Amino acid sequence: NAGVTQTPKFRVLKTGQSMTLLCAQDMNHEYMYWYRQDPGMGLRLIHYSVGEGTTAKGEVPDGYNVSRLKKQNFLLGLESAAPSQTSVYFCASSPRGQPQHFGDGTRLSIL
Amino acid sequence: GDSVTQMEGPVTLSEEAFLTINCTYTATGYPSLFWYVQYPGEGLQLLLKATKADDKGSNKGFEATYRKETTSFHLEKGSVQVSDSAVYFCALSDPTGYSTLTFGKGTMLLVSP
Numbered sequence: 001n002a003g004v005t006q007t008p009k010f011r012v013l014k015t016g017q018s019m020t021l022l023c024a025q026d027m028n029h030e031y032m033y034w035y036r037q038d039p040g041m042g043l044r045l046i047h048y049s050v051g052e053g054t055t056a057k058g059e060v061p062d063g064y065n066v067s068r069l070k071k072q073n074f075l076l077g078l079e080s081a082a083p084s085q086t087s088v089y090f091c092a093s094s095p096r097g098q099p100q101h102f103g104d105g106t107r108l109s110i111l
Numbered sequence: 112g113d114s115v116t117q118m119e120g121p122v123t124l125s126e127e128a129f130l131t132i133n134c135t136y137t138a139t140g141y142p143s144l145f146w147y148v149q150y151p152g153e154g155l156q157l158l159l160k161a162t163k164a165d166d167k168g169s170n171k172g173f174e175a176t177y178r179k180e181t182t183s184f185h186l187e188k189g190s191v192q193v194s195d196s197a198v199y200f201c202a203l204s205d206p207t208g209y210s211t212l213t214f215g216k217g218t219m220l221l222v223s224p
Contacts, residue, residue: 031210042115042200042215042217043155043212043214044214048211090154097210099145099157100157102154102155102156104153105154
């Protein structure tokens with residue numbers, strides 16, 4: 001019973017590099033979300049998806065892209081990483097209208 | 112837009128002390144309210160929720176009451192344990208939208224033996 005699984009758990013990038021964070025959920029949830037957590041800022045929504053093939057912008061979408069090609073997966077991409085994107089990234093999923101379930105996070109450092 | 116304000120931490124208590132973490136919100140309409148807890152190195156876990164005015168959410172000895180008149184959702188526990196040491200987040204969600212969460216900045220709780 002994995003729930004929400006995020007890959008990788010840790011990553012260090014150089015400025016300008018690209019990478020993709022993977023979120024997978026095995027609960028058949030319709031909705032999926034990506035947040036970033038920064039010290040003193042709480043969690044802020046980056047992008048979200050309300051179903052396979054759909055995505056929408058959250059509070060802080062700039063510099064990120066997402067895709068939801070399969071219901072169980074939600075990918076977060078950084079095309080050209082910047083130091084300001086150093087953060088802990090959390091993925092979450094939920095059934096429609098129900099509380100969200102969170103993964104354990106990906107700690108990303110950009111040098 | 113919607114916002115959540117919670118007391119700054121850290122909150123430091125001795126074991127068996129009474130806990131209150133204040134949370135107030137600003138929102139249009141009638142949001143659902145949540146408390147999430149984050150233990151070190153882990154993701155967020157739902158602690159409790161309330162979906163309408165005067166509802167009381169409770170779990171693991173923690174309680175919070177949805178107060179529409181004061182736009183508050185304060186978290187309380189009568190007797191904290193060392194194992195309650197964590198970061199606590201208050202959050203709201205627009206039930207008419209896509210369940211996106213607006214979080215407070217989090218309050219760290221440190222409980223000593």
